[in-house]
Amino acid sequence: MENITSKNNEKIKSAIAIRDSASQRKKNGKFFLEGARLCGDAAISGGDILQFFFTEKARAKFPEFFEKILSSAGESYCISEEVSRKLSDTQSPQGMFCVCKTGDKNISADKINHNGKYILLENVQDPSNLGAVARTAEAMGVDGLIVSGGCDIYNPKALRACMGAFFRLNIIECGDIIRFIKSAQAKGMKAFASTPDSEAVKITEVDFSGGVICIVGNEGNGVTCETMSAADAKITIPMQGRAESLNASTAAAILIWEMVRRGA
Amino acid sequence: MENITSKNNEKIKSAIAIRDSASQRKKNGKFFLEGARLCGDAAISGGDILQFFFTEKARAKFPEFFEKILSSAGESYCISEEVSRKLSDTQSPQGMFCVCKTGDKNISADKINHNGKYILLENVQDPSNLGAVARTAEAMGVDGLIVSGGCDIYNPKALRACMGAFFRLNIIECGDIIRFIKSAQAKGMKAFASTPDSEAVKITEVDFSGGVICIVGNEGNGVTCETMSAADAKITIPMQGRAESLNASTAAAILIWEMVRRGA
Structure with missing residues (x-):
């Protein structure tokens, strides 16, 4: 499992682009999730998790969600607190983030x-x-x-x-x-x-x-x-x-x- | 009618304190309103407007609201664009703000x-x-x-x-x-x-x-x-x-x- 400690890591930059831009989400067919519960819901409900980013603290604090997300995710990365703050859209980040595949919801x-x-x-x-x-x-x-x-x-x-x-x-x-x-x-x-x-x-x-x-x-x-x-x-x-x-x-x-x- | 061009004007500082703090609102029995429509609603509906702050631009853009608020307000101040940005809680301020009296809503x-x-x-x-x-x-x-x-x-x-x-x-x-x-x-x-x-x-x-x-x-x-x-x-x-x-x-x-x- 790779560690990411740089805010300029390409995977982090690309996750932020997905988070912030509707056109990036559309173009790449991906979306961004933040929070232990929400990422956990994605894992439990069969969401297509491409990347999972977590801090050591979050891993210790939400072990149940952590295991479920880890086993569903394509790739998983342990990130530093600094990177977590960068990824987060909220005031007090929980330190768990996923990039998921949007999938095709176009149904006739x-x-x-x-x-x-x-x-x-x-x-x-x-x-x-x-x-x-x-x-x-x-x-x-x-x-x-x-x-x-x-x-x-x-x-x-x-x-x-x-x-x-x-x-x-x-x-x-x-x-x-x-x-x-x-x-x-x-x-x-x-x-x-x-x-x-x-x-x-x-x-x-x-x-x-x-x-x-x-x-x-x-x-x-x-x-x-x-x-x-x-x-x-x-x-x-x-x-x-x-x-x-x-x-x-x-x-x-x-x-x-x-x-x-x-x-x- | 007084002009206010300094962000450090006491009336502006006090309006911002009312805007930002629930305890200041309670202590002073006042609340803060932003926006032409909302300030206009206060005037039309008999809200107790203590102070009215407006920019020249807002006065020209919302003449109907302006007249109604002006005639209801205790004090009125023409403020600079810079002061308006300081008072505003929003991305694109309309340039109209009121400080109103909360009144007694404690009814048995x-x-x-x-x-x-x-x-x-x-x-x-x-x-x-x-x-x-x-x-x-x-x-x-x-x-x-x-x-x-x-x-x-x-x-x-x-x-x-x-x-x-x-x-x-x-x-x-x-x-x-x-x-x-x-x-x-x-x-x-x-x-x-x-x-x-x-x-x-x-x-x-x-x-x-x-x-x-x-x-x-x-x-x-x-x-x-x-x-x-x-x-x-x-x-x-x-x-x-x-x-x-x-x-x-x-x-x-x-x-x-x-x-x-x-x-x-």
Whole structure:
């Protein structure tokens, strides 16, 4: 097992590039994880761990996670505290980091469960929102989280916010969102686009039975006009206050809750 | 109207202390706001604005907000761009800042609406969660948000996350949470403590009619044992995945939704 003590080590520099840049993640098909629990979740849930970086301290502090990650990882490196601080995105690094393979999450709408419940995020930008929705979707037992190209699900902040749900959740990337929706509809599924527009159908009046895809849009702009047009209906969460809209992850949570609760 | 061009001006230093420190906010009974929209919301909603700081650029860019804030503010100061950068907590400051009076939000449980729906946050730490719950509570039309002493509702991050709902929402600080709950119960209200414990009563089976207080606890530790004991029932949001819990603001959103939807 190799030791790394230099912050300028090529493997460290390349891990940092993966951590910091969405385009590097896309180009290399890799993503970066930090934290004993999150790296452990990746190992337990069959994530494809290419590289594992750990400090001696972390090895001693999290022996259980350490063993699991070590046995799953392609390559493992013992790093100095200084290198750990360099790799870390947080104030108090735990000293465990992984670089994983993204894998191919592009699945055609023909191959999903046509009686299932799915939440689709279109261009949701805030990584904390992405992570929060993944966490809720997994907890509520949806059949999958579908993300459009504009959602950076491998962002380190998103991965931290989802608390490991990422590895247990069926995540699907759709290249062409309109085509995905139309294929799903051809298989008998319904697609509902959410909007703060109070003229839309209230979610309390929506029939969530059968195969359903609920769509939540970008924080500022909502669901795009094209996607809205492709949907079977525009739906809305009734509001009583003077707020113009709900936070995207809050809206998604209430939609998921209603879809799963009433659509069973 | 005074101009301020020095970062070391006493008024600027004191505003920054209010911005950065919960104990300074408490001690001085003041809080700090940043952003044209948020300062404007304070002015429109009758917030008690003690000081208003603005740049010439901001004045030209947001004339409508500027006039409203100016006419509400006790003192107003035109600041340089350098001072604005110093006051700002964000990457691209808009150049409008207010110092406001917190006012007394300590209301006895005898004085709340005993047929109303309230969400109570106990020691919720993350300012983004606090702000998100305030935003949801206002949008859903709850009668009030009750916070325990452990919730720093005047944190600038919380104020940003709540998108102005702070000024439109009935916020109540309770010094002694147990006493508050017992007084509310004596007036016929029910207090429900939420928990991820699957043995608790499922929220789908809870009677939300009449006066209700739903309690959400700290992100890591949940509702305290003492508060749990004072509640009429422990309630839980049924989960199907392997997640151990929901994010505090997500749990609060689903509780608020169910309480308002079914308790009407």
